[in-house]
Amino acid sequence: MSTVGLWVIGAGGHAKVVLEACRAAALPVAGVFDDDPAAAGRDLLGFSVAGAVPPPVRWRAERKRGILAVGSNRAREALATRLAGVDWATVVHPSAVVAPDVVLGPGVFVAPRVVINPGAVIGAHVILNTGAIVEHDCRIGDFTHVAPGSVLTGNVTLGRRVLFGAGAVAIPGVSVADDTVCGAGAVLTADVSSAGIVVGVPARAPR
CATH class of the missing domain: 2.160.10.10 (Hexapeptide repeat proteins)
Incomplete structure (x- = not known):
């Protein structure tokens, strides 16, 4: 089964920039996730934040690729480590x-x-x-x-x-x-x- 759509991780200002770039580049976004409970349900350029970041097993099961739309260098590194094995776009x-x-x-x-x-x-x-x-x-x-x-x-x-x-x-x-x-x-x-x-x-x- 082929990959369909990207999961964007992050719901802050930088995520808006990434989402707009995905739109401009005709890259389909399948979901937006953020671990901050306050972000759940937030509208981000027409996308509703779906909740916490899925574990790697779900990424693999749903054949999703992703992008870490988080401005903090250390936070991106921590997420990449936690999500080892994910296919990054x-x-x-x-x-x-x-x-x-x-x-x-x-x-x-x-x-x-x-x-x-x-x-x-x-x-x-x-x-x-x-x-x-x-x-x-x-x-x-x-x-x-x-x-x-x-x-x-x-x-x-x-x-x-x-x-x-x-x-x-x-x-x-x-x-x-x-x-x-x-x-x-x-x-x-x-x-x-x-x-x-x-x-x-x-x-x-x-x-």
Whole structure:
């Protein structure tokens, strides 16, 4: 039996963006789920939130694929671990520009007007948010979120669970450690070798 429709996990603001991208890309959504009891029955762009996230056995029985529409990097990782064995979809908005040789991991979300240039490798469950630019030969680790309007110039490496803030820029060749938070508008001109928060121009840890 073939898979029919996606299950979208999450009922917050980011889930709205994902649902709209699914509509634009003509990807059928079969259900929306969220573990928050208060979300059950909530209308989300015409979808009624069906309740708690189904266990993996139900995903397999109903041959469903899914996307984790949750903004928190750690929450996406926890859900992916809990739902091991689920078939994850990659959702790409039709307005995005993705070079043919780009590698997109399972569960990646590519929002409107994102540009991903040749040689880029994007890990599992990464969010590339509205208008982000990922230049040639970048590497982005699992569960990272590249926020709206940010720019990764050539050969940039982001580790796992990085939050690369709105409007932030990394110059060519910069490497960013796992679990780093790059503040909105930060300009990274040097490697970030350990987890923490960096802000400003040039970006550095706040004092």
